[in-house]
Amino acid sequence: MLDQTITNIQPLDETAIQAAQARQNILTKPTGALGMLEDLSIQLAGIQRQAIPSLSKPMIVVMAGDHGVTRSGVSAYPAEVTPQMVMNMLFGGAAINVLANQIGAKTVIVDMGVASEIPAHPDLVTKKIAAGTGDITTERAMSVEQAKAAIQAGIDVINAQDAGSFDILITGEMGIGNTTPAAAICAAITGRSPADIVGRGTGVDDEGLSRKQAAVTKALNLHQPNAEEAIDILSKVGGFEIGGLVGAILATAAQGKPILVDGFISTSAAMLATLLNENVRRYLIGGHRSQELGHKIMLDWLQINPLVDLNLRLGEGSGAALAYPIVSAACKILSDMATFEDAGVSNKE
């Protein structure tokens, strides 16, 4: 199923791309005057394989998991906050709930590997691979089997939805400590130094930052992950919620739908998904540029230019949810604007 999903991800449709480009050029505005909106509408045409794409059903999937590396003092918050924030999301009090309401997004909360039991709730999807990962500074985050199971669980979460119930995936996550594995994944893939990638996450002080850098360095030295092998990297230095996101991204791309990528952790999952199939890259839309140090390195590796830069460092899917109206607007511009001919407007002299 995992292999089949990966195989099913097609290149974008060039005919639709050309048709969308041609239409952009006859709309009543100077060519190129809508900048990134024009590029986005053309990319979406290629993803949806139709000249005039449309979007109206965003779905936010928030994957949650805990991290053994928190025992190395890498986070400003205690690990107990992971289940507390999952409960907060289930009861509608988190930032992502507010932003989901604003854009009318369906929201799915998934326990991929929270360390404690989360009380049953009708909106909670339980795919717990294990009760938190291993401490990557001394052991693998998870076994290879668990890594594959996490990705498969993410695929299953997407494929369990009615296909007509969403037309764009917004990635989100919750997991105290998860900027550390995300930084390790980025370092493993790009070969860049942890000092260039590890940031302050939810707000560690200088000593905490040093501990994070040391933890990433130690994990990479211990495990020597293969820069081109997503499963190897995920199992050695990843996280269950990151694996879930990899699967969700793969399954969404396989369905021919775009993925609006959130910040540092979500982008690390997008990198792993792209390692599994290079075609994934063009299904990705960068939601926002995170304040987290290494996010720019991730975005550059993926060759994506994010839509907003609001100094956010929250995760949950918040930056991507904030960017969604821009993506939606890009489609509406292409479908609803008048052409020069229709409107009787003179074109450039």
Add this chain to the structure above:
Amino acid sequence: MLDQTITNIQPLDETAIQAAQARQNILTKPTGALGMLEDLSIQLAGIQRQAIPSLSKPMIVVMAGDHGVTRSGVSAYPAEVTPQMVMNMLFGGAAINVLANQIGAKTVIVDMGVASEIPAHPDLVTKKIAAGTGDITTERAMSVEQAKAAIQAGIDVINAQDAGSFDILITGEMGIGNTTPAAAICAAITGRSPADIVGRGTGVDDEGLSRKQAAVTKALNLHQPNAEEAIDILSKVGGFEIGGLVGAILATAAQGKPILVDGFISTSAAMLATLLNENVRRYLIGGHRSQELGHKIMLDWLQINPLVDLNLRLGEGSGAALAYPIVSAACKILSDMATFEDAGVSNKE
């Protein structure tokens, strides 16, 4: 009326600002993790003079006017496009109509000084000061009386709306050639060289760019506008739609409501409004960073940091309309998120 409106613009309410800041600090997220959204919510609290601001009724005002300087070959499009695009807006085919629909904004189109007659339409507000400005390279754009009348007309457009019908103004404009007066206004106020400010507008080639720079230089040398006198600058090198926007901004600020500023032309109007009353500055929210060369200089002078940067160079209010959902989200975050105490979430260790 003009003087009274200017006098009525109050400093922001510091009590509301402090209350909003205090509430941001107890919401279930790391302090500061929502970056510019937090700052924005606090600014809006100060503008609305209440601890938890709310926004739900955006109004887009598009001011249109023609420019005698187009006879100097400063635009890639013929001047006849101004009335054509006004008609396109009245019939719903322009980019701003599509974006207005998306955000549920009331839209008001105002003829401030289009050179030709625009056929009557129920949604057209006619405040025509004159049929286009003078060519600023050889004469004043307008008389001092016309400049005051243009600002007053903008005030009247705002005050004619039911006060409860809008809670934020989005500025927009249409006027072939109007990046030239906007650049001249910026140069007059900041003293920066036209070479640093004049850009390609809707897309002039290198020769057109040279003509624009020469036109701005010639106008400034001829008229020697006073850098601190908004009416002097507007009358010598401005435009009727720019004057209308100055008035709309002043009247909105006087009503204690925020102004979401669009690109290059709108921002030049915001600068003039700020010259008239320094309090205006804090009522302004930067919608977007335009691709037009001098926009950064304008934003720096106003000390505002725009919300999005999407390589836009269209005007009409398009960039600000695209940014509106972010402003709305900033309010909703402050009002709707749970606190650490409410949600039973542990705070930073």
